[in-house]
Amino acid sequence: MELQERLALINENLVEVLNPELIQQPWDEGRNPKIYWGTATTGKPHCAYLVPAIKIAQFLAAGCDVVVLLADIHGFLDNLKAPVELVEQRVEYYRFTISALLRAVGVSEQLNNLTIVQGSSYQKTAAYVMDVYKLSSCISEHEAKRAGAEIVKQSDSAPLSGLLYPVLQVLDEQYLDVDAQFGGLDQRKLFIAAKEWLPKLGYRQRAHLMNGMVPGINGGKMSSSDPDSKIDLLDPPEVVNKKIKKATAAPKIIEENGVLALVESVLLPAAALSGRREFRVSRDRDGLEPLIYTGIEKVHEDYKNDILTPQLLKSAVSAALNLLLVPIQEAYHASPEWQEVALKAYPPPAKKEKKVKQKGTQHPGLAMRNENIKGSGPEETS
Numbered sequence: 001m002e003l004q005e006r007l008a009l010i011n012e013n014l015v016e017v018l019n020p021e022l023i024q025q026p027w028d029e030g031r032n033p034k035i036y037w038g039t040a041t042t043g044k045p046h047c048a049y050l051v052p053a054i055k056i057a058q059f060l061a062a063g064c065d066v067v068v069l070l071a072d073i074h075g076f077l078d079n080l081k082a083p084v085e086l087v088e089q090r091v092e093y094y095r096f097t098i099s100a101l102l103r104a105v106g107v108s109e110q111l112n113n114l115t116i117v118q119g120s121s122y123q124k125t126a127a128y129v130m131d132v133y134k135l136s137s138c139i140s141e142h143e144a145k146r147a148g149a150e151i152v153k154q155s156d157s158a159p160l161s162g163l164l165y166p167v168l169q170v171l172d173e174q175y176l177d178v179d180a181q182f183g184g185l186d187q188r189k190l191f192i193a194a195k196e197w198l199p200k201l202g203y204r205q206r207a208h209l210m211n212g213m214v215p216g217i218n219g220g221k222m223s224s225s226d227p228d229s230k231i232d233l234l235d236p237p238e239v240v241n242k243k244i245k246k247a248t249a250a251p252k253i254i255e256e257n258g259v260l261a262l263v264e265s266v267l268l269p270a271a272a273l274s275g276r277r278e279f280r281v282s283r284d285r286d287g288l289e290p291l292i293y294t295g296i297e298k299v300h301e302d303y304k305n306d307i308l309t310p311q312l313l314k315s316a317v318s319a320a321l322n323l324l325l326v327p328i329q330e331a332y333h334a335s336p337e338w339q340e341v342a343l344k345a346y347p348p349p350a351k352k353e354k355k356v357k358q359k360g361t362q363h364p365g366l367a368m369r370n371e372n373i374k375g376s377g378p379e380e381t382s
C-alpha cells in the first residue's frame with residue numbers, strides 16, 4: 001500500500017489529529033507506527049464500541065502496530081465506576097467482548113501486530129509509580145482537574161483518584177512505548193495535557209487521533225445508565241429492533257439523528273472493511289427496488305427528501321446491525337467462561353424487598369428496616 005493510501009485509511013472518519021507528522025515519521029525510519037486505544041473497564045461495552053473497533057481494524061490494515069489497553073485501574077480511579085472488588089472480572093469481560101468485537105470487524109487475533117494489554121500489568125511497577133509521583137509534582141491540581149473534566153465523573157465530593165486518572169493516562173503513552181494515542185473527541189483535553197506533560201519528565205510527545213462522538217439513539221448522549229439510549233452488543237435481535245423502533249429519528253431531519261449516525265460511523269465503515277461499502281434499504285413491502293447507498297451524502301439527501309423515510313431507515317439499520325452482532329453473540333453463547341464472567345462482573349441487582357406500608361404503632365421499627373434495604377444493590381456504572 002502506498003504511503004498516501006495508508007495515511008488516508010488511518011485518517012478516515014477522524015475529526016482531529018494532533019501532530020500528524022509523528023504518525024508518518026516511524027515509516028520514514030523504517031518501522032511501523034504504533035498506536036494505542038485505551039478503554040476503562042467499567043460498564044458493559046455497547047454498540048458505540050464498534051467505532052473504535054473499526055478504526056483499529058483500519059490502523060492494522062494500514063500497516064500500523066496496535067495496542068488495546070484494558071485500563072482496569074482507571075476503572076476505579078474514576079469514581080469507582082468499577083468497584084474495586086469487581087475490577088478483575090470486568091477486565092476479563094472486556095477481554096472477551098473486545099476480542100469478539102474485533103473479530104466481528106474482521107480483525108484476526110492471530111495478527112502479531114495487535115496486542116491486548118491490561119493496565120495493572122505495568123502500572124504497579126516501581127518505575128511507573130515513581131513517575132506518577134514525579135508527574136503529580138510538576139502539574140497543578142487545576143491542570144489535572146481540567147485534563148479530566150470531560151472524562152472523569154465530576155461531583156462536589158470527588159475522590160482524589162479522579163486527579164490521578166489523567167496522570168496515569170498520560171504516562172501510559174510512554175510506558176506502552178507508542179507513537180500515537182487514539183480516542184474519542186471527549187479525550188481532547190487529556191490529549192492536550194499529554195502533549196504538555198510528557199516533556200516535563202523528558203519524554204517525547206505523541207500524536208493524537210480523535211474520532212467524533214456517536215450520539216445515542218435518542219439523539220442525546222449515549223449513556224450506559226439509560227438502557228434505551230444505547231444498544232448492548234449482546235442485545236438479541238428483537239431487543240435491537242425494539243430499541244431502534246423507539247429511537248428518535250424525526251422525518252427529514254438529519255441533525256442529532258442517532259439512527260443516521262449509526263449508518264455513518266458504524267454500518268458503512270464496517271461494510272467497507274468486509275469488502276463492499278454498501279448500505280442497503282429494502283423496499284420489498286412497497287414492491288419497490290431497494291435503495292443502495294455507498295456513501296453517507298446520498299443517505300442524507302434521500303432522508304431530507306423523505307425518499308428514505310424514518311420507517312425504512314430504522315428497519316434497514318436494525319437488520320444491518322443485527323447482522324454485525326451475530327458473530328459476537330454466537331461467541332458469547334458458545335463460551336461458558338464468558339457467560340460465567342458476565343455474571344460475576346455484572347452481578348444482577350439484588351432483589352429489593354417489597355416496601356411494606358407503615359401501619360402506625362402496630363409495626364414498630366418497620367420504617368428503619370425499610371431504610372436499611374435502600375441502596376443495597378450493586379453500583380450503577382456508566
Ligand SMILES: N[C@@H](Cc1ccc(O)cc1)C(=O)O
Pocket residue numbers: 037038039040069071074151168169170172173187
Ligand atoms: N480515558 C479513556 C480510558 C483510558 C484509560 C487509560 C488510557 O491510557 C487510555 C484510555 C476512556 O474514557 O475510556
